[in-house]
Amino acid sequence: MKGAVVTTLRFEKPVDPDRTKMLGWEGRLEPLSVVRNKVILEPLHDLNADEAIPLLVTLADGTEVSFLLRPPRRQAWDWADQQVDVFKDRDSYAAMHSALQRALEENGTLTEENARYRKEETSEDHALATLIASGALAQTPFKVVDRFSGRDERATVEAKVFKGKGKAAVVLTIKNLDPEQPWSMTSARLVTKDRGDERAVAIRTTFREIAPGASGVMALVVDKSAFLEEGHWTSLFLEIYRYDGLRQALIQLDPYLVAR
Known part of the structure; x- marks a missing residue:
């Protein structure tokens, strides 16, 4: 469970709200809510x-199911559950159908990731991002044109903006x-300044996650074509979002970075 993220427990049968309760939840969670066969929880x-x-859920037929509500583990790839389907018999049709749906969704995600990785293997922009992230800037056409830094309670960020031949980094x-x-990135978005249209950006990092007290490098390369919107030059916003969903960095990139 994660703060301000609603978790729903969904059961096969209706839940008895009078016999469903938490122990020691005051000040940490909103009062639980029962809607037919669902128990809704929201940590403050x-x-x-x-x-x-501890949470005790009692179904309308008298069946009692006990839970321990815990925070997500500290690994960056773990996420708080938002809906948990609870089945009495894991071999029932409903349980098997739910498991099949999850497997199909995971397979679709893996298929998309594999296709993206194959495309990135032959991408010039990803090759340049790899060189920059590894420190081999001399092997690229980029020159630094701007520097800035920022800090909050979770991280410090030092940024360098580069101008290249038809590309920015x-x-x-x-x-x-x-x-x-650990610090990790959940997503990076590159959008046009005026209309918010998404543009492609090549990303390479030296980390999967950054351990407490440690540092990591992220390199991003943008092609000249990203700065064109209906035939006119436009500025771009690069947004970096971290593991808790908050925006860690916002960087404006202007067309002069790719102008000849």
């Missing part, structure tokens, strides 16, 4: 790593200030 804030809140050096939580 992130639970501490050692916290576990950004290098971010990120230091994780959190004493426990």
